[in-house]
Amino acid sequence: MTGANPTMATIILGMFLGSALASGMPEESAASSFPLIRSFSLSSRLPAEVPRAAETTPSPARILVATPLPSSLSRIALTPPAPSTQAPRPKPWLAAAEVVGINLGVWAFLHYVPDAFYAYISWETMRDNFRDGFEWDHSQYFVNFYHHPYHGYLYYTAGRATGLDFWGSSLCSFGGSLMWETVMEKYRPSINDLITTTYGGIVYGEIGYRFSALVRKDGAHGLERIWREAVGAVLDPVGAVNRLLNGRDDSVPGAPGRADDETSLHGELLLAGPVLLRSASLEGTKVVPLIAFTLNYGDPTGKGWGGKPFDVFTVQGRLRWGLDRPHLSLSIGGALAAKKLPSAGDSSHFLGVYQYYEYYGIDTL
Amino acid sequence: MNIKDVNRVSKLMLALTLAGAFLLAPMAVSAADWRTISAEINAGTALVTENGFGHGLRYGGGILWRASGKFGVEVLFEKYDVPVNEGAEGLVPGEMRTNALLFNSQLYFTSRGRLLPYAIIGVGFYFIGYAPDAPIERQLDFVDRMALQLGGGLDVRLSSRLAVTGKVRYNMVKTWVEPGPRTDRIRVTDPTQQNILHLYALAATLGLKLSF
Numbered sequence: 423m424t425g426a427n428p429t430m431a432t433i434i435l436g437m438f439l440g441s442a443l444a445s446g447m448p449e450e451s452a453a454s455s456f457p458l459i460r461s462f463s464l465s466s467r468l469p470a471e472v473p474r475a476a477e478t479t480p481s482p483a484r485i486l487v488a489t490p491l492p493s494s495l496s497r498i499a500l501t502p503p504a505p506s507t508q509a510p511r512p513k514p515w516l517a518a519a520e521v522v523g524i525n526l527g528v529w530a531f532l533h534y535v536p537d538a539f540y541a542y543i544s545w546e547t548m549r550d551n552f553r554d555g556f557e558w559d560h561s562q563y564f565v566n567f568y569h570h571p572y573h574g575y576l577y578y579t580a581g582r583a584t585g586l587d588f589w590g591s592s593l594c595s596f597g598g599s600l601m602w603e604t605v606m607e608k609y610r611p612s613i614n615d616l617i618t619t620t621y622g623g624i625v626y627g628e629i630g631y632r633f634s635a636l637v638r639k640d641g642a643h644g645l646e647r648i649w650r651e652a653v654g655a656v657l658d659p660v661g662a663v664n665r666l667l668n669g670r671d672d673s674v675p676g677a678p679g680r681a682d683d684e685t686s687l688h689g690e691l692l693l694a695g696p697v698l699l700r701s702a703s704l705e706g707t708k709v710v711p712l713i714a715f716t717l718n719y720g721d722p723t724g725k726g727w728g729g730k731p732f733d734v735f736t737v738q739g740r741l742r743w744g745l746d747r748p749h750l751s752l753s754i755g756g757a758l759a760a761k762k763l764p765s766a767g768d769s770s771h772f773l774g775v776y777q778y779y780e781y782y783g784i785d786t787l
Numbered sequence: 788m789n790i791k792d793v794n795r796v797s798k799l800m801l802a803l804t805l806a807g808a809f810l811l812a813p814m815a816v817s818a819a820d821w822r823t824i825s826a827e828i829n830a831g832t833a834l835v836t837e838n839g840f841g842h843g844l845r846y847g848g849g850i851l852w853r854a855s856g857k858f859g860v861e862v863l864f865e866k867y868d869v870p871v872n873e874g875a876e877g878l879v880p881g882e883m884r885t886n887a888l889l890f891n892s893q894l895y896f897t898s899r900g901r902l903l904p905y906a907i908i909g910v911g912f913y914f915i916g917y918a919p920d921a922p923i924e925r926q927l928d929f930v931d932r933m934a935l936q937l938g939g940g941l942d943v944r945l946s947s948r949l950a951v952t953g954k955v956r957y958n959m960v961k962t963w964v965e966p967g968p969r970t971d972r973i974r975v976t977d978p979t980q981q982n983i984l985h986l987y988a989l990a991a992t993l994g995l996k997l998s999f
Contacts, residue, residue, distance in 0.1 A: 539978050
């Protein structure tokens, strides 16, 4: 953890109740509860004319005055393609081979290009790692909570690209991380790296997979094909490699966003400024720009829920220019298992077990 | 075995393999059938490009598993000894003796025809020993390493079960010399503070592959 800029990441499994009430929601619940560690929260399906406040959860560390863009400019909505009915054939051995290949590829790069000292491995380092067992890794925060989940994200998407489901791909994330920790570094294996790589990789991987499936489009050609494939490759690089090697098939049944025609993507983009910030570590105020976004895949009240993990999830991000550099915060929460509760009239309720991954610096809030 | 013997054996292996290939060529097949498991033996030369190191006989064998017509994984055990000349990393003349356990993926460009070219990408565990020609006061060892291996090969199918296989590979071993025996874990040593030797070796081998 860095001293000058205290930061924190949380991984949470929690309960979530989403409700849409015919008579409207209490004002407090309409806002994002971004800075809070949530184990239970309430959200709603907002009417279009209700703008979201940029900062509605004041804390002792900050007071913000924000000027959001008009909601008509900041709200976007996409509807995914029509659903398919046939499930793809999973290829677990290919998935395992790709996970091993990712590890060897990353190791080879680290060993031969930047000459990373921890990439000098041998039979002896592997034997020592198994003998000495796990330890707690005190590497930099950014490495442990961003690099490692990104690595896990590659493992996870290898599973997805080869037809595995959420749980099978999660096993890829765990297996890839376990391999890396035990044999691919000269460091002792780290238990916290294993957790963040696996857990963060699952979250990043699933949303990357689903967003890339929304971007890629069956039948696209020319410039449209190029930009869709390029953006899809950024969101899901392992899937892009598989598409290059095995041929693209956008009609692959069971792809995210295609299983339920009610699934939709709603987003908000907030460009705020000037922002007046005051905190315990800052005397006076500072004017800094702020970019924030919220993406709802599916609907927090359960619309779009098809019974698969992450059929409904929310991504919230915030980029703020701090005193020395930009600070990025991300909060992702997706439903693993959920149930639509009985409702009356226009009201709807959705109870779920959610998986969260939150990455933020305290001083960025 | 000195250099002359090594060269003699290499040439003999090459001649025998080529002769066998020519004699059996009429039996060649062109069908796309491929078999899952193959055993291979090979021999050839290894040339270490680092200054002060020479070249020597390289030989070994292993098993290939073909997952599909285009992809296979082989596990090989190979051995090569090369001379160490005066002045190489402060070593006295002697021999570097290497045992390598290799895990290679083979990416076949085609699964049809008599000639099957393929690319090789793999890693190997290299167990490197040092044998000075004359006794030295203080024991010195090369540090064992895992290293990348890149290359290509060509299978000349003589029958549905038998093929002559030629390979050219580049092993990229980065290691250093240290006084032994080591008393602490290897991870305590910072490689970036060592004088790294690039024992990159070009290996050219010919062999026989028998499929089951």
